[in-house]
Amino acid sequence: MVIDIFKMFGASFTLNLLLMLGLWIIYLVRRNAGILDMAWGIGFILAAWSYFFLGRGDFFKMLIMTLMVTLWAGRLTRHLYLRYRKSEGEGSRYQYIRQQWKAHSENLFFLMLFIFQGVLIVILSLPFFLVGFGSHSQWSMWEGWGILLWAVGVIGESFADSQLTSFLEDPENRGRVCRKGLWRFSRHPNYFFEVIVWIGFCLFAIPSNAGWLAIFSPLIMLGLLLKITGIPLTEADAIGSKGEQYRDYQRTTSLFIPWFPKK
Secondary structure, eight states, rough: OOOHHHHHHHHHHHHHHHHHHHHHHHHHOOOOOOOOHHHHHHHHHHHHHHHHOOOOSSSHHHHHHHHHHHHHHHHHEEEEEEEHHHHSSSHHHHHHHHHHHHHHHHHHHHHHHHHHHHHHHHHTTTHHHHHHOOSEEEOOOOHHHHHHHHHHHHHHHHHHHHHHHHHHHHHGGGOOOOOEEEEEEEEOOHHHHHHHHHHHHHHHHHTTGGGGGHHHHHHHHHHHHIIIISSSHHHHHHHHHHHHHHHHHHHSSOOOSSHHHHH
């Protein structure tokens, strides 16, 4: 059993490490760290399929979980790739990082950042591992709710990304705040539905052996989005570029959970 655990996690970590090293080399050539965003989805696909091929759990459940991860992460990767290809430069997050580090240590720091994201992907992929390692042939309401919430999350996130992309591509909206569609009810609907996706993964993994450990993945994701890499940096950048217009958006619109705007 211990050997199986090391094999599964080892394969996931190795694949993600190779992915991050490859993308870091591309970063060195293009000098655009935005490529790291695409590694997010690709890394989870690599993790999920490594658990599928090396896992010993119920074949059908492993297949369902792996396909759920692939569809969610594949759509996200495509969306981020199109954004990366259209971008004129690095996002504000990476520009901020550059400003905090001296030139002689910049490349080393970004290498550490790439590798850290690979490690984080392996940690967050715990629900996929649990299904691959200890899922049973019996089905329960947990898997059904997991699939349902996953579907709601993927659809909601897709709509949010599509609405924002459409808004930003209109030249008349340059410098304006998107208040259309889901963005009228939440300042970060894409992040909200991202967490819903991870709750779906968690619920699907609950019936597996030690399935309760899956709860840590959505909790970590929620903490990252609310306190560290997601909302704080996005809000700071929006205030810097849109000023009072965005502050008014903050006063009238829910931060995370979609709700009716204040008058």
